[in-house]
Amino acid sequence: MRQFNILSVFLLALVLGCNEPNKKTTEEDKEARLPAGAFPEYSGDLMIVPGKSIDNVFLGQDMQEVFKILGNPNDGDAAMGKAWGIWYLRDSTDTKKGMLSVYSSYKDSTMVTKDVKQIVVSASNYRTDKGLRIGVSLDEIKAVFPNVKKAEIYVSTVKKDTLVVYDAEDEGIAFDVRNKGDHFFTTAITVHPKKVSVNSTYLTIHPGWNKVQ
Template identity: 45%
Template sequence: MKAPLFRIALALCAFAACAQPASQKAAREDSVQQQAATPAAPEALLAPGERAGKFRLGQDMDSVFSLLGKPDDGDAAMGKAWGIWYGTDTIAVYSTYADSNMNRRVARQIVVSGEGYRTVNGIGRNTPLETIRENFPALQPAATYVSDTHDTLWVYDAQAAGIAFDLRKKDGQLLCHAVTIHDKQEPVTATYLTIHAGWKKLP
């Protein structure tokens, strides 16, 4: 009797060992789904064509600087500029002069990558492309970038709504990496400077 009992115990241990990775994968998928279903707090709400939390399109850049301080990085040319603030929640703001007087700069695009930033339907970082499409049926590919390490970044834009998504592949599926809020009806690529420094845009 001892030998059969030993073999049964051994088989159960082997089964548990084989099942563990699958259960861990399921747990990760559940975590992603929970994140996608969780609405953002008001200070991190993504409103297409309007705002990303406390940062809004048309906001005076002096106000942005008072909230975030001096940018950690950026680029500027021809009256346009990107300011980038690195951190747990990396934020980038594209700005231009408000008018021909050229004495005031305002935000034209806002890019956020923090986990907490979500639309009212819970769309944000790590949301799968399929779920984004369900919420933004007019979503279209806007650009593709490759890095020196052969990584790929896909940009999808819901142009009319005023929201775009940077996506990267993880575990075989495209997941949101960052979200851009831009003016409604204007393509996300309508900037003189690119936020994707170090990436090569494919034709």
């Protein structure tokens, strides 16, 4: 009887041990079911550094490295050697939380490689070291960047709304701002090279919006 009990314990331990890899595979399969290019929104705050980077995507970075980090874009636009790549940011339940967009063009006259020229994010868990993130007011932006100025104005006849891009050009950061009642709030944040205007791109990142000339 004692030998039978020992054998039973051994077999139970063997079965439980074999089940662990299956559990791990199940979790991996869950992640694999996310659309190509989409990845779960990371927990905690992800940093926006004006004139430099958003999380682990930085200005001047080779686009092949960006693809290794983010996968293939979910959407985008391209023309004349310039392109926007758009990634949908999702949480672990595959719920869309915002977008990360990367503007790129040829790095030099050889026209061989492309690098990052601008980065735009519209997810609330990205912030600057001063706490600026999606949803902050225009007054909060001006408190941190007092020299911020209007760079572009867009209108939407469908939404009957106006979107204004405010640019702190010297610092390399810009903000998409919309009006809700009497409250002006941020809907996206752009990182671009310092002392270069945010509207220097060839392609627009505001589909459905018409630029006011």
